[in-house]
Amino acid sequence: MDELETQLWLNRVEPYEGESISHFLGRFRRAKGNKFSAPSGLGKVAGLGAVLVRWEKFYFNPFPSRQELEALADVVMVDADRLAQMLQPKGVTMNPRPIKLCGACYGESPCHRIEWQFKDAYKCDRHQLRLLLKCTNCKRPFPIPALWVQGECPRCSLPFATMARRQQRVE
């Protein structure tokens, strides 16, 4: 117990269901008592260097190794297998750009879901809505999920959840 206590030095952040690694890392860095304004700071602590900068942008080339995930798992106190679920599964290609969003999902659970970034994903399977590629109001593309602090468009401040109203239904 004592050993565990001494290891607890950063604050654990509970991952959301289906959350992407970029969104999770962003939230973890901003959590109370953690406070890393840049991903490189967290990477340094985890002994991963600048790798996290790329992960936050969904650039997974080379693909995160088991070793790297375990090093990160130690620091963020989330199981390495759980972290692996925040990446794309084997055999699935991913597009790092544009960042996609389903406003209806975001309204239910405020996080960016990894499945939206899959190459073939164009609609939300749960709500049968077309995924958004940019803000419905100012037409600006979304920033990387690590930067989603308020859950709104950084330019026009339209909340992501509100954007669901303008999403097209796809059958």
Next chain:
Amino acid sequence: MTTAKSSVQEFDDFQALSPEIQAEIERLSRPPYLELDHVKRCHTWMYELLVSRMTGLLLGESRSGKTVTCKTFTNRCNQQAKTKGKRVMPVVYIQVPKNCGSRDLFIKILKALGHRATSGTITDLRERTLDTLELFQAQMLIIDEANHLKLETFSDVRHIYDDDNLGLSVLLVGTTNRLTRVVERDEQVENRFLERYELDRLDDKEFQQIARIWVRDVLGMSEASNLVKGETLKLLKKTTKRLIGRLDMILRKAAIRSLLKGYKTLDAEVLKQVARTVK
């Protein structure tokens, strides 16, 4: 040739120390702690500060026991508050390095709290420190050697104290003349650290009492308690300047030297010898 041989001979003697004596020496090399009356009084004052969330200055001459007093107070409070599975540290004690800037200050606090992320921009460090202090439910921050703080670092100390979320009590510790000089440089600091407590030199009665207790309990040498009287006591008083830290050093040194010379207890002659060599 002869000198070389004799020094080897001496070294051999040193090697030949029995394990018991070696263990004794090792025990004596570790700083001891005794709950003394004047320390108790100081702890009461510190506890008052802690519960009222006020600031204060703890002053005293060099070797008057400030650091030991603070450390034991910290341990006591933190031991009491220890609960399983929770991270609680009511009292945070740090000793700041020379020319301590804001970055050093925050890193010291983070390290005292067991935080391993001690790099980043100064803004990151500041926020991380304040948040972590709050998370650990810190109630008091003790800054030892506070006279080493840079003038501009005091604004961060003030900031920590003024933070409403924290409601932290801040205690600056340092040598009387140095710390007061530093504090008086800035009226904003001076006005925040009004209350002062001074760890005095021991008075005659206390000194004799403490020296006796020290020989008996710290050194653990029963026969030696009658050493502390008459001429030896006078000599001790003069050389230690009635400061507890100096007393501790001299007595321990004499005890170790006695052991090395093969005496079983603290030897009166050795004690006098050590006392005489101290300026």
